[in-house]
Amino acid sequence: MTFNEDRGEKSAGHSAKRRRLLKLAASAGVSATVAGLPFGRSAFGAEPITLRWWSTQAAPDQLKAYKAQIAGFMATHPGVKVVFEATSDEGYPAQLAAAFAANQVPDIITHLPSYAAQTYFADGLVEPVDDVAVAVGLDKYYPNANDVFKTADGKLCATGLANTAADVMWIRRDLMQRAGVDKMPETWDELRTACKKMQGGRIYGAPLPYGLNSMTSLIMLGFIHRAGGQVFTPDLQVAVDSQATLDALDFYKSMREFCPPGATGYSWGESLTAFVSGSTATGIYGGRVLDNIATQNPGIADSVTCSTYPTISKSVPAWTYNDFPCVFIPKKAKNISSSKLFAEYLFDPAGYISELLGAPAHLLPVLKTIASDPRYTSNAIIKKYPKEVELMSAAAASGHNLGYESPAHKPNRRANEIVASNVLAEMVQRVVLNNEPPKSVVGATAKKLETLMKA
Template sequence: MWFKRVWMLSLAALVFGTCVAFGEIIEIVFWHHEAPAYRVAAFQQVIDAFEKEYPNIHVRQEVVPWGEAWSRTAAAIRAGTTPDFQFDIPDFNLYVYELGGIIPVTDLVEKIDTKYGYLKSQLLMYQHHGEIWGVPIWTMPMVLIYRPSMLEEAGILPPRTWEELLEAAAKLTNPPERYGIMLTAGLNLLTQELAWCFMAPSGTELFDANGNVTFNSPQTIRAVAYYKELSKYSPPGSAAWIWGEAELNFGAGRIAMMPYFGGLEKRFFEDLKSTDLAAVPMPMPSECGYARTLTYPNAVHIFKSAAQDPKRLEAVFTFIEFMMRPDMNTILTAGQEPGSFVPVTEAMLAPDSPYWDHPTIKAFLDLNRLLVREVRYGTLYGFEHGVVNLGIGEIIGENVLGEVLQRVVVGGESPEAAVAWGQKRMEELSRPVR
């Protein structure tokens, strides 16, 4: 009954366009997790533009740090104090869905898709139980970034295969001044992201199409063994690093290459006044390799509280659709974090899109063209076949991929034993969608 009621409300808002009476003010509130002041300012720029065009709708942003998002969302759902919508990532979206706090957004996604053309790979991670539960706003692909000056000095071409990457990392390593690669092996999200940059091209799948755990495979063992070998050329102590240490050391010229988001271009362009930054797709095995990488689509989910009033729901739909307009979406992507926050629609990737006119995007044009291409090949661990296992949230939360690498790189365990442990732990957390 709930879904039928929401569908009717959505239809009323989208098709019949429930009108906000002249002079009647509707205030909508959303949570996001981008705390840096320049990101907050970008959101406010979009809000100000929206309120100028829709003076009867007032929008308020509230920042909830990622570290607090899960607990505060659960508390708000229990207390009935949720905002109208919130930014999320696929595993967080599943978490809120299981709390019973959100509505399907299939109609809104289809409307935006008709208008701007979604990249289908970015919708897959939000589809389950016959509906779409998140509206993608931007995504975050990883590539192999490198310092062109260092590779040119060493006479090395950007690596395309695992074999070339290993050879390049060895040749570029000159301790303690410089190391060929940066890899981590801790119980943190960065390690899981880096793990997938090698597991995906190797053909690893956490689940099959039916949600069965398939982690313990020759492809996974191959990737873990390679990761251990490549880690020899990473700086001492880097196993425990997270994003801050990685970015500082790369920016300081201590690291020649690393799998990462493209967002360092903002630091290079604005702070270092340098364009000594480039990228290639994540290298793959020369035999039986796949052109795949990691991508993190960032979407919004709409809380049930917003659907209790058709006018409020219409206002929420209107603002979300406004965010996807190319001029506004350029602010939320290139204006917030150029290179890290990448568009998810064909309209934004078109040659005449305002996205390509942003100064930082233009300064690293080849890098940004690569990033938008890689979005089409991007996957996310546990979502290779869409949402097929609800246990992925716990698997990510426990840093199972990170522990597999830590056991091998730091603990000296064999790749076979560590992957077998990972399979067993995933099976214990597994909850296939039926």
């Protein structure tokens, strides 16, 4: 397979974009040399071609899968060396901003959300990957799996690597039974009542995050939609100043009494651990919950189940956050052709299944051929929780995020910068933790969003 290595010409706005990237990196305390990540010549080794692979997903079982994928690719491409480098959900915006500004980019990036790829593509920093999707086999993907990656000019800025249902509600059936909760909560009032009944004896009701971080921002995004609102209109006008946002903040504040004291600093890891460890009766996370319980707290494994997160009322439909973990290639990667070959190789069935099962039920396949493959379906977690896996798969398939709030919305190419700014998390903290007037805080948040959209 041959890929076009034409990288195009620099756009006239690259200097301004570089300044914006440097500003983002500096605001997070990351220099243009990206401290903590190897960017010197030594990172490239002695091989003719070295591909640097960045990912935000680096749990121990996933690292084992990556090692096998790298070994397999290098065995069939002896002139290429692949080096894996981990970043994080909280750290990648500043690290990539510094990498792009310094022209020291990785060669392939995986597991970042769709809106990150859209943002970087809009800034002229990402290579189209239509040819990678064709090489993988367009007929193998689920219908519309790549729609979220379509750019204004109809190209693919990335291709989906997995799906996630990142904010489903997890609940302990044993605690429900003990507390007399006879049904899964479907509305916020029902959830509050259930949490109140189940809380006690060193067990809290929920592990909602209140920290100044991406999880708080993205959970708040979901609550706004579950109140019937939106952050932006379909044509990307700021719409956060609404009764739905006020209702969502009121709900978020009302849940504080059911969350552990440390929830004021919770992000993804702390929220996950709170439920897995048995400290909370409910959880809000993706399918990684199941594997972590199997290895860290198997005593509750038979009691956990999930549903889509409750909404303000039964008349408001469920809304699930899917970050659409993807694979994309920076335009200034050292060898575009080899990067695309490796991107295609990541979908080779044996390696792809191993990668998905590094976090079983958390990373859900985007290829229908894999979802029915016995090597995937025979996994112990997938077999034990078929109902939960099916629910998450369906919720993720119809899921959305800040870059893709609904099928009617235009792609929001500023979503990555908005999430990195923590503007929604700040709104939560000001109202919930600081007890500031919600109406004025929401108005100020709307102005900040307008400024970010114009940046």
